[in-house]
Amino acid sequence: MSNTKLEKVFRDPVHNYISVNNQTIYDLIGTREFQRLRRIKQLGTSSYTFHGAEHSRFTHCLGVYNIAKQITEMFTKNYPETWNPEENLVAQCAALLHDVGHGAFSHTFEGIFDTDHEAITVNIITDPSTEVNAVLRKVAPDFPEKIASVITHDYDNQQVVQLISSQIDADRMDYLLRDSYYTGATYGEFDLTRIMRVITPVDNGIAFKIQGMHAVEDYIVSRYQMYMQVYFHPASRAMEVLLHQLLKRAKVLYPAQKDYFELTSPRLVPFFEHNFTLSDYLHLDDGVMTTYFQNWQTHPDEILSDLSSAFINRKLAKSIKYDKADEQDLDILRQIIAKIGFDTDYYTAVHSNFDLPYDLYRPELQNPRTQIEIMQKDGTLTELSELSSLVKSLTGTTHGDNRFYFPRDILSPETLFKAEQEAFVSYIRNDHFLGKERK
Template identity: 50%
Template sequence: MFTTLHEEKVFKDPVHRYIHVRDGLIWELIGTKEFQRLRRIRQLGTTSFTFHGAEHSRFNHSLGVYEITRRMTEIFSGKADWNEDDRLLALAVALLHDIGHGPFSHSFEKVFHTDHEEWTRRIILGDTEVNRILRKMDRCFPQAVADIIEKTSTNKLVSSMISSQIDADRMDYLLRDAYYTGVSYGQFDLERILRVMRPKNDEVVIKASGMHAVEDYIMSRYQMYWQVYFHPVTRSSEVILSKILMRVKDLQERGYDFKQKPLHFLSLFAGEITLEDYLRLDESIVHYYFQSWQEEDDPILKDLCNRFLNRRLFQYIEFHPNERMKDWPKLEALFAKAGVDPSYYLVMDSSSDLPYDVYRPGEEERLPIHLLMPDGSLKELSTHSDVVEAISGKKRTDHKLYYPADVLTDTRVDQEIRDSIQSLLTTI
């Protein structure tokens, strides 16, 4: 069992000013090698190609989520629906919720079919420093933490503090990502939202007087997704990153003789990756391989690594697959004639977001934000907010076609082929 630290520990933080650690449990978790690994995993993957300040890590963000959750527990303390025994559980979940992320997170997951939440669970329950520290609380404590992250816990209140439509995770990453990218879109009044949060009926609710602060938060999230997270230049770098990993996987399966063998990836390719293997993967390792693979004999791998490391990104145009798919085979054939493999250099990419939604029986559970009315009743947010009602349930999707613009200026490619590609891209 852990006690309060003899002296409070603080982290200076650009978003929250200070992050306060008073519990021995949290302090020891921060010191584990699994948590320290998050220093080597960037929060926003390749977004620094677009917003050069976006170099912050999952370590930064995880501390921020912990700090917001810590403040929530202070606000909830003494309230009728809050169980003080859940305080350390909430803090541990907040701190560890992203511990399973791999290098370049979502691009990595797409290629290798991994799930960071599953790896988070394995780290919490496996033979790790994190697990050994959690077990000091209680032998069942690691499972309680894992269940909340897996969204299978019966503790709905703590779950909603970490994962809901207005939770500590989203509030920190919006403010933090806005700060490091240098944009104003993600700003909202965190202080006001925290002041009007209340525990009620196994969920976090908002006092009706704080509705406008929540409107501002939802619109900030909407803007951040379309102005930052789904920025087409960032998506171009993600496309190239994914294609590098796909090329390496394909070459390995074909028995290609690498000059720099992908030793850290072999168990991934074989579908036999262990927890120890996974924890050795971070972005410094991936960058090392990309640097080395610039010297490979395979022209595609060599070129893609060079493009990624030196920011020679793909060009993009608007492309709606449902309307223009008849042109796709023609475009693939022209790229092949130009000596450019369309499976690596002609890529459709789609992004979509649902900024706010209400619960619909039979669909994926998406609990709405509830307002706590003066009479004690709960009302769903969009029934009182015209702003939220206007975007509620509306999914926006954006499609782009990515390709290397230099294929159109490469004098080694027949002029007629280049003209045909340009003409087709113009009419798509």
């Protein structure tokens, strides 16, 4: 690994100092594709719920690099028989670049315009037109493909792959601590220092010494709590729903109003046309999109202007939980909402969030998870849930809920259609919905 002439440091609220003493890493940080991540929020719409959550994908990727750097340096020092130090730069570059393909408002944008941030990450790494690719090619002609194969999990060294992507990896360890810090929620805190002391390379991946098992348990519980309390927060999901409906309405209007959208939101036109390039993608970020929504507030279409204004000014829909057995009831609620005067295609939505806190390796699944292995004192490996009753209780079980979103105005005393409002309120609060006994 070629070192820089002088160590560079980034002051970080989670890791204190993040040091860079390798020229390749420093050059990657300076590329336009990586600098773009400063303009992509790590938590998307969650900043509308947790006002401190303004941190970016840039800060997160630096944090993941920092964790990977510390682990690979420790492996090099303590495990010369099981870790190849030539993998250090591969692991560190993959850690730094693992999220470089994330787009504006990430997952919501992907759902509307059928993009894939992981595929775009690989594209950025391997496309000769990018600055990232040029930096990687200076290491070796095939180095970009090596880094890309770590992202796609095809790299031949599973130790490197699992450091970047597994049920306990550098990515998750950073985002839990970082998101916890910036949201002000303490659920995501765990003993990173202890985990870093007990992580160890094994023949086909990574494991954790049994002395640190309770720190790993704490990490699993922290991850569960962050999903339930922060990532799945109903208000954050309301903003996601609003963003989805807003973009959906713009997409419907575009064919008949191309001139308008070319004037007010030109960077979105290639996505409306289903004909975007990598350059088009990289020109979009959260700020550009927000500016477009501000422009659309004056659009003559009442739905687009209203949804745009609601997004800019954080006017959230209300929601109620529902189960699969309630889906017929949802149709009745939509009928009532339509009578009140709302277009249910845009003013109602269902949103599901479920997470599997931990699971065993199940090879029969399409995307099996890599289980967490605990190394006993005699060197044998035991799957975590066999040793931890706490983790066993979370293993293989999904947690989360389904929510039905509807206009907040329906519950307002100013609602014009009083009979329909009363019917709606009665339906969601009384025996008709959710509270009824099921036989």
